[in-house]
Amino acid sequence: MFDLNLFNSVLAFRGISKKELASKIGLSETTIYKKINRNGDFSREEIQKIGNIIGKENAKAIFFADELTQMQETDAH
Secondary structure (H helix, E strand, O other): OOHHHHHHHHHHOOOOOOOHHHHHHOHHHHHHHHHHHOOOOOHHHHHHHHHHHHHHHHHHHHHHHHHHHHEEEEEEH
């Protein structure tokens, strides 16, 4: 699941606007807002491009938060 709060925090920390991010990954500003509003409906390629800009670990935490939590809970048992 897409973690919108973390997404916004990482962008703010790195000083990247959504408009700038959209441009860097080849999307229009309108498209990136639509994807964000659809709970992070980004393609694998777009996620990889975002990871190259904000850091791969940040991208994993933003786009795969539920999967990471489930893996950690499984490892704990």
